[in-house]
Amino acid sequence: MIYDEIALWGLTDQDTVEEIWEKSFHYLKMQGGRVSIATIKNGRPESRIISLQRMSDHSVYFMTSRGKPFYRQLTQHPYIAASSLLDDTHHCIRISAQVEECTDPAVYQEYAQKNPGTMTMYRNNTDIIVLFKLLKGNGEILHLYRDDMVRRLRFAFGGTEPEPLTYSITDACTGCGLCYENCAEHSIYRSQDGKYHIRSMDCDDCGICYTKCPLAGTALVSRLTDQ
Ligand code: SF4
Numbered sequence: 603m604i605y606d607e608i609a610l611w612g613l614t615d616q617d618t619v620e621e622i623w624e625k626s627f628h629y630l631k632m633q634g635g636r637v638s639i640a641t642i643k644n645g646r647p648e649s650r651i652i653s654l655q656r657m658s659d660h661s662v663y664f665m666t667s668r669g670k671p672f673y674r675q676l677t678q679h680p681y682i683a684a685s686s687l688l689d690d691t692h693h694c695i696r697i698s699a700q701v702e703e704c705t706d707p708a709v710y711q712e713y714a715q716k717n718p719g720t721m722t723m724y725r726n727n728t729d730i731i732v733l734f735k736l737l738k739g740n741g742e743i744l745h746l747y748r749d750d751m752v753r754r755l756r757f758a759f760g761g762t763e764p765e766p767l768t769y770s771i772t773d774a775c776t777g778c779g780l781c782y783e784n785c786a787e788h789s790i791y792r793s794q795d796g797k798y799h800i801r802s803m804d805c806d807d808c809g810i811c812y813t814k815c816p817l818a819g820t821a822l823v824s825r826l827t828d829q
């Protein structure tokens with residue numbers, strides 16, 4: 603299959619999960635680091651737009667105020683889900699992370715230097731500013747490149763692993779080819795031993811293969827229902 607040369611800025615599944623995170627964050631930063639961040643409020647999701655910033659300790663932070671519902675939600679459930687469109691409408695990123703309130707004065711000092719507008723806004727009440735660090739997490743970068751075909755890579759940071767694909771083919775596959783014939787993204791291929799495999803970079807997680815496989819649940823398994 604021939605891809606757009608710029609798809610995922612040249613990243614491939616040969617790059618490490620950290621390299622994929624770094625390059626993805628680089629492009630996110632180029633547009634100001636703005637993401638929609640969701641937290642949990644009374645059991646339901648609530649989102650807002652904020653900016654992610656990398657400090658000289660190489661960690662990624664975001665700011666809020668101790669008086670905001672956002673702060674209360676983060677202290678009760680320190681996890682966020684973020685997403686954003688990147689350099690064009692074809693690239694998007696999503697991040698899931700555990701966060702931690704920052705207590706390092708040096709990071710607050712650096713934040714103040716880099717964000718004079720925020721410091722002016724809070725003037726004599728800068729102690730209400732609070733920073734949160736993305737402690738560890740994972741996510742993915744997606745590119746919708748041509749004729750609605752997907753290309754994607756998953757990343758991780760802080761010592762975690764990327765999320766595995768939702769669907770996978772096991773040794774119980776009989777090689778009937780129904781998944782291959784019906785795959786919406788042409789992401790299933792056959793190896794020389796006659797077995798079929800899912801190419802993770804192209805898979806859209808749509809589940810069509812699962813609905814077509816006569817041995818769904820054994821030859822083709824879903825993380826949603828079979829594990
Ligand atoms: S989940 Fe969809 S895109 Fe992925 S292999 Fe199955 S049919 Fe193809």
Ligand code: SF4
Nearest residue numbers: 775776778779781815
């Ligand atoms: S449909 Fe199921 S059994 Fe048939 S080739 Fe695909 S995974 Fe194997």
